[in-house]
Amino acid sequence: MMIDTQPFVGQHCETTTVGTLLGQLGIHLSEPMLFGLGEGLAYTIWKMKTMDFPFLGGRIKPDLITENIATNLGLLLTVKETTSQAKAWRMVKELLDAGHVVGLKLDCYHLEYFSQPTHFAGHYVAIRGYDDHQAFLVDTQQQGTTVVTSLESLALARNEKGPMSSRNRYFTLAIDPEHPQPMTRETLAETVTTAIRKNAATYLNPPIKNLCYKGIEKTSREILRWYDTSNNVQEEFATTAMLMERAGTGGALFRNMYRDFLQEAHQLTGAENIKAAHNAFVNIAHDWSQVIALFEQVGATGDRTYVEQASELLKSLAKQEQAAMQLLL
Known part of the structure; x- marks a missing residue:
């Protein structure tokens, strides 16, 4: 069937x-x-002793996007x-x-x-x-x-x-038969605004330094250590680049997707802060693509110079994302 x-x-x-x-x-x-x-934007650097190299993620934990969508849409x-x-x-x-x-x-x-x-x-x-x-x-x-x-x-x-x-x-x-929520432009605009604020509040208050803008800043340091201790630099950085760009992230570690969401959100709400944050995420998504390209260069050449350049760019991205999410809060 x-x-x-x-x-x-x-x-x-x-x-x-x-x-x-x-x-x-x-x-x-x-x-x-x-x-x-789904309030999906986040960042995680995760490394366990059993892992050969760190996992870099750009979204909230599995299951939470579904739960947030259901909550926000009633x-x-x-x-x-x-x-x-x-x-x-x-x-x-x-x-x-x-x-x-x-x-x-x-x-x-x-x-x-x-x-x-x-x-x-x-x-x-x-x-x-x-x-x-x-x-x-x-x-x-x-x-x-x-x-x-x-x-x-x-x-x-x-x-x-x-x-x-x-x-x-x-x-x-x-x-929900007891509380149906008709999908109008006005109700969607209100729902979008609520989701944006909740995502921004979560992002700006990470409980540990591995998460969100603090995690990006930590990554700027950790990738240098990762390069210096790795037994297979080229394969590990190339694999990470592939995961960040093509493994279901929508490119640029979900930043392309959040950029496009903010554009839709501005069209719905007309809010100037959302427009400003969208403009910021245009640059943020571009810079994440540059980080990924640098990782690909490490994969191709093994040259530490590209890791150093990515490290500096990640420091900038941590500040950019913190500022953009502050606008949305």
């Missing part, structure tokens, strides 16, 4: 999944708008997890049979359409149908948007353990 719904075409897995679920509810918003309503979000693979599939199958598209969180390593599988348990897809052997999914544009994988591989992906995993997590979105 296949639910007749329009797949969302997106670059980031969580917003693509949420966009597909929202489409079934008759709510059609751009991916930058979803990212902004929707009912239902989330379930279970350790039972049989129960996990039975519950999703019942929802599909009832005509509901379902969001899944899983480890993309097991999905058969991934050409270069790697373990990442924070991946999202929407499931919109199945037959006796296969599941019909919606994934990012990079993966093909409408894709198919076997039911066996889907079960493995959903039940995987590891960092960021939520075993067999699935979720649905619904209109």
